[in-house]
Each structure stands twice: as C-alpha cells, then as structure tokens.
Amino acid sequence: MKIPALHIPxxxxxxxxxxxxxxxxxxxxxxxxxxxxxxxxxxxxLEQAARHYEDATARVIDRTQAFKAExxxxxxxxxxxxxxxxxxxxxxxxxxxxxxxxSWTRLLSDLEEAIPKRVSLGSVHLNFKDSTITLQGAARTLxxxxxxxxxxxxxxxxxxxxxxxxxxxxxxxxxSGDGGRKDPATIVSFSLSAAYHPAM
Amino acid sequence: MTLFPIIQPRxxxxxxxxxxxxxxxxxxxxxxxxxxxWTRALPAGLVQPSVAARSIADVPAxxxxxxxxxxxxxxxxxGLPVALSVPDLCAKVVLFEFESWPHKPxxxxxxxxxxxxxxxxxxxxxxxxxxxxxxxxxxxPGTADHPRKPAGxxxxxxxxxxxxxxxxxxxxxxxLSGLLPVSIGLHSLLVFDLCRGVLAKATxxxxxxxxxxxxxxxxxxxAEENFTLLALREGxxxxxxxxxxxxxxxxxxxxxxxxxxxxxxxxxxxxxxEDQLRPLFIIGDPESGCRGEDSPMMPEARQELGPVRTTQxxxxxxxxxDRSGFPGGTDSSPVEGAAGDPSDLxxxxxxxxxxxxxxxxxxxEFLPTSAGPAHSVSxxxxxxxxxxxxWSAPIPDPPWSALPAVASVVAGGIQT
Numbered sequence: 001m002k003i004p005a006l007h008i009p010x011x012x013x014x015x016x017x018x019x020x021x022x023x024x025x026x027x028x029x030x031x032x033x034x035x036x037x038x039x040x041x042x043x044x045x046l047e048q049a050a051r052h053y054e055d056a057t058a059r060v061i062d063r064t065q066a067f068k069a070e071x072x073x074x075x076x077x078x079x080x081x082x083x084x085x086x087x088x089x090x091x092x093x094x095x096x097x098x099x100x101x102x103s104w105t106r107l108l109s110d111l112e113e114a115i116p117k118r119v120s121l122g123s124v125h126l127n128f129k130d131s132t133i134t135l136q137g138a139a140r141t142l143x144x145x146x147x148x149x150x151x152x153x154x155x156x157x158x159x160x161x162x163x164x165x166x167x168x169x170x171x172x173x174x175x176s177g178d179g180g181r182k183d184p185a186t187i188v189s190f191s192l193s194a195a196y197h198p199a200m
Numbered sequence: 201m202t203l204f205p206i207i208q209p210r211x212x213x214x215x216x217x218x219x220x221x222x223x224x225x226x227x228x229x230x231x232x233x234x235x236x237x238w239t240r241a242l243p244a245g246l247v248q249p250s251v252a253a254r255s256i257a258d259v260p261a262x263x264x265x266x267x268x269x270x271x272x273x274x275x276x277x278x279g280l281p282v283a284l285s286v287p288d289l290c291a292k293v294v295l296f297e298f299e300s301w302p303h304k305p306x307x308x309x310x311x312x313x314x315x316x317x318x319x320x321x322x323x324x325x326x327x328x329x330x331x332x333x334x335x336x337x338x339x340x341p342g343t344a345d346h347p348r349k350p351a352g353x354x355x356x357x358x359x360x361x362x363x364x365x366x367x368x369x370x371x372x373x374x375x376l377s378g379l380l381p382v383s384i385g386l387h388s389l390l391v392f393d394l395c396r397g398v399l400a401k402a403t404x405x406x407x408x409x410x411x412x413x414x415x416x417x418x419x420x421x422x423a424e425e426n427f428t429l430l431a432l433r434e435g436x437x438x439x440x441x442x443x444x445x446x447x448x449x450x451x452x453x454x455x456x457x458x459x460x461x462x463x464x465x466x467x468x469x470x471x472x473x474e475d476q477l478r479p480l481f482i483i484g485d486p487e488s489g490c491r492g493e494d495s496p497m498m499p500e501a502r503q504e505l506g507p508v509r510t511t512q513x514x515x516x517x518x519x520x521x522d523r524s525g526f527p528g529g530t531d532s533s534p535v536e537g538a539a540g541d542p543s544d545l546x547x548x549x550x551x552x553x554x555x556x557x558x559x560x561x562x563x564x565e566f567l568p569t570s571a572g573p574a575h576s577v578s579x580x581x582x583x584x585x586x587x588x589x590x591w592s593a594p595i596p597d598p599p600w601s602a603l604p605a606v607a608s609v610v611a612g613g614i615q616t
Contacts, residue, residue: 002435003400007393007611008330008360010286010367011384015614019206026204 098128106198107133114155116147126196133196134164139188142168152194159195166190205279208613209382212605213266214285215370216424217247220269222282223605231588232610237602240269249289249425251323251362256369263376270377277378283608284370284381288388288426288442291362292323295440301333301355308333312359326364333357337434356436360386383612387604388421388428388442393611394603395419395483398586402479416466418577420455422484424601427451429458431466438466459577483582485600 071078107126115121121137139145145166152158167189214221219241226233242265249255256262270277296315302308312331316322336354367384374381403417416438419430431439439462443454459480584591584598589606591598 003396003403003432004334004435004437005393005396005611006332006358006389006430006437007385008332008358008389009383009385009612009615010291010328010330010360010362011284011371011381015206015382019614022204022206 095128102126102128103198107196110155110157110196110198111135114148114151114158116144116151118144119148131196132193133158134191134193136191137189139190141186142166142188145188145190148190149192152192156199157196159197161194162192164191164193205281205380206382206614207281209281209283209609211280211282212285212607212609212612213282213374213379213381214387214601214604214608215247216242216287216601216604217249218242218424219601220265221599221601221605222269222273223602223609224273225589225606225609227610231590232606233590233592234598234602234606235592236273237599237605238269238272239599239601240265240272247287249287251290251292254363254369255287255290255366256373259369259372260376262369262373266373266377266379270379279380280378281382282374282379283383283385283605283612284374285385285387285390285604285608285612286362286367286370288386288421288423288428289444290366291360291386291442293386293389293428293440293442294319294359294361295437296357296359297336297354298357299354301353301357312357316359316361322361323363327361328364328367329359329361331357331359334436337436356438358437358440360389382614383608385608385612387423387607388430390607390611391421391483391603392419392430394587394607395481395582396611397588398582399481402481402580416478418459418478418480420480420482420484422451422482422600423604424485427455427484429455429462431462438462477576477578480577480579481582482579484603 068078107124111121111124118140119137120139121135123134123136125134125136126132127134139148145163149161149163152161169187169189170185208227210224210226212223212225219239222238223234224236226235243261246257246261246265247255248257267277270280294316296312298311302311308331309329312329313322316329333355334357336356370384371381399417399419416431416433419432421428421430426442426444428440428442430437441458441461443458445451445454587606589610
C-alpha cells in the first residue's frame, strides 16, 4: 500500500520562489566573481605589457636626454622653437631638392603628348609644394577644351584635372568656311590645374 | 548578515504547552543524525494550544524564552532558518469526501469553507485553511491535486484549519528571537510523514505475505497533550482525529473509542469490508501525558500504555516479523501476559496493552466493534531506530519530546 504524505505546509508559500531567486542571485554572484577574477588576470597581463612599454619609454627618454646633453655639448640647441624652425628648414630643403631634381623637359614633353590640336597654352605654373601645375591658355572651341581635359585625365602623369575657369571670347577676324561663307570666329580662354606626378 | 538565509532548515523547533525543543539535525542519504537537542520548560499558561482561543498568552515572553533556548545553543541566531512544528491542538483537522473537485484553487477553498461553515467547524475568527486532496480508493490513479486529473472524480480532502493569529503569534515569537521559520507544519502530520518509510516497508512486506490484509491501517501519534489517530485505506487518509488528553480519562479507552468510532462508521459506509488484520502503528512517548506532578494521566497511562504485556525482542521476534511482515511480529503470536516487572519495559517493544482487545484462538488481537465485521489489530510501537534517525554520542536516551522537531526537519522543510 502506498503511504501518502499528509504534511501540509502552514507557513508562507513564497519560500521556494525566494529560494529560486536566491539561487539565481548566488549564480549571478558567482558569475560576477568569476568575471572579476578573469578581469583581474587580464588586468595583470595588460599591466605587464604596459610596464614593458613604460620601460621602453623610459629608455627612450633617457637616450633623448643623453642626446640632448651631447647636442648641448656640441653647441646644438634642441629647444622646441628650434625644432619648429628645423621642420620649416627641412621642408624648404626638400623643396629646393625637388626643384633641383625636377625635369622641365619631361613636363613639357608630357604636356605635348596630352595637349590636342587647336589648343594653345599661355603659361604653365608649377607649384613644388603640392606638385600641381596650373595651365592657362586658349582653345578654339569648347569641344577642344573638353578634349584637353580628357587627354590630361587619360595621361599617366596627370591626375585630378580641374577646370578653374573658362571664358568664350569673340574674334573680329572672319573665318572662311567650306562654302566660301565667312563665320565670326570665337576662342575659349581657360585656366585649369592638375596634379603632376611624372611616371617613372 | 546571513549570506544565504533561505536554505533547507537544519534546526527543528517544536512548541508545546510544557516547553520548547530545538534539535540540530543533519540529513544524510536514507538516514538522519540528530547532533544536539536543547529543551526549555515554559511557564504554565504561556502556551495553551487551542483552536478556539489564542494559543500564546504573551508573545514577547515566548520570544524571550526562545532567545534563552537559542542562547544555550551558542552563536548567533539572526536569520537562522528553522522548521517549526505546531501543536496538534492548535488546529482542526478534518477529512471531507467530495464527489467532484473543482480545478480552481479559489473555488476549492470556497467549497471547503462552505462545508466547514455548514458543519460548524470553523472558529469564529480569521482562519488559515490549507488542504490536500487524495483520490478515493478505487478511482483512477493519480493525485487528486494533479492538474491532469479530470474534475468530477470523487476525492478525499484532508483539511487543516487554524487561527491566523496563532500562526502570526508563532512567527512573531520566532522573529523576536531571530529565527526564520521557513517551514511550519502540524506535529502529528509531520510525524506521520517521518514514519512513511517504515510504514510503507511494513505494509509492503505484510501485503506480500498476507494479501488483502493491508487495506486499512491505523497510525497513533502520542503527544504531550493529545493523541492523534489516523486511519488510512488503500493509500488515502480515511479518518483523522485529534483528541486532547483529558483529566481523569483513560488514554487507552480514548484510543479504543476512537478506533471503534471509525470502525462503526466504516462498517456503515462500506459494509462489504472484509475481516482482516489491521496494523496499528504507535509512535510517541508511552508515558504521554504522564509528565508533571499534577498530571492526572500519570498513573493511569503508566498502567495502560506503560508496563503492560511487554515483549522482549528476541530472535523469535525477528522470525515472526519475517513471517508476519510487520516488525515486532504481533500478527500470529499471542501477546504475552501482563508484565509484572517494570524492568522488562523497553521503549517501543510494548504489546497490545489493555486497549480493550481480546485474545483470539488464532492468536490475533481482536478489537470488538458494534457494527460490521470484526477486525483484528496488530500493534507495533515504532522506535527511533525504526525511523532511521540516529543520535550523536552525547544523547544517551533520546527524548520523545524531540520527535516533532525532528519530524519538522526531516519531513517538513521548504516544499519543492
């Protein structure tokens, strides 16, 4: 015969729920503790790496101090102002070097390859600082100007071609056409810039 | 601060009119070990278990007594989870049978309260009502409380009613002393659940050897101020009566009358009942109601449940147990005659006593009933050793007063 249980709980019925909540909180706490331990271990690793970098930094600082001392003994100033001037001087020196190394012949040869017929150049200005050229000239028609831009874009030595301005100007001299008819001629004056990087 | 306050209690506390008992118990695999027991006598009138009136006269005073008891234990008791055992006389236990049992808990409680009101069993105050339903023997298996069980099948409902303020008072007293009662139960029901294992084993082996003989069984729990008789039929409670030990009343006669009442009612309700041997398991202090000089039960109970018809456990006893299936082997052996020497008394090894039974030629004890078929009763006193409860070395003579506290930890606890 199966013996039934007769005990009927008289107390509050929420203890089992509280126990479950408590169990969940215990798990949460244990999880937090494990995470804290893992974080502490990671922190130790990071601190070790940081200590390595700090040591390296300290060594660099020491060497810098020693270098400064040697430079001071040699009569070279290594102050902040001097370093800023030094940067400008280096930049100037680089520009001078670039000017000396620049081949105008190459540039003109490249331009000759890129410029179509019925386009004339009035001036070529070269900016060594940002390696750009500025062309000013005149084209017979807008189609000729467009052809110039396209040719420059297609050339391997020129990039970022930008038409700065153009102006259509009339010409008082009549131009004879095929049928002997004389049409008034126009020219398109323009100014454009392009980055110039000579192909090696 | 307690880190994890809500845990299964290790401490059991029982409350009675005479005193407080606190046990420290460790549950193991299949057995329990009582480590320590602390008892403290209470002033007369401080606790008077009753359904009709408040059971505790002075809650702060009880809280102080609890604090003193915990002081003997040592250490801090703040937030200590404890399983509390409430005296039987604080509650009214009733069994109802319903043809159909509603699904909704609110409807169930309303139905029970209506029935209790109808039968004038509710005390005229706010009450706590708890219940547990069982299938009526012969219906489909499964617990009646199970949601899958369809409504409309008859169920037997064990209903427990007690004053709400009684529970509140007990919880307040515990709170004053720093205890956290995570589990509260009634003495006898807890003790019964504590004995379930041994009862099942005994009835199982008896059923093997004597088919059909374990349809009905009795369980008698003896407490300090009352006794509780439970009858079970085919795995469901069939009868429950809590009776206070009255002055100038014979305990054995009270028990006999109660069994007889059940038999008479049972015979009317189920006249087809067969003649059978019904086991009666008795647990508790054989000198129940005998403590205290002014207790009128003392001489009578000692005569009636004490030094009478004792049997010594012998190898023959064990053989009889094997034959009968019941530990104690009372089924087919005539009960010994009344023992003249009190030194023969051994707790838990008493015979039938003078429960009004008559020896029959076949050796069974016969309990006469006024209606229906006759029934024989075999009696077995349960001992601590039967309950698989062991005691630590400092406790040479385990007190029965600790039984409810032990049961509250083993059979109570936080319900899962």
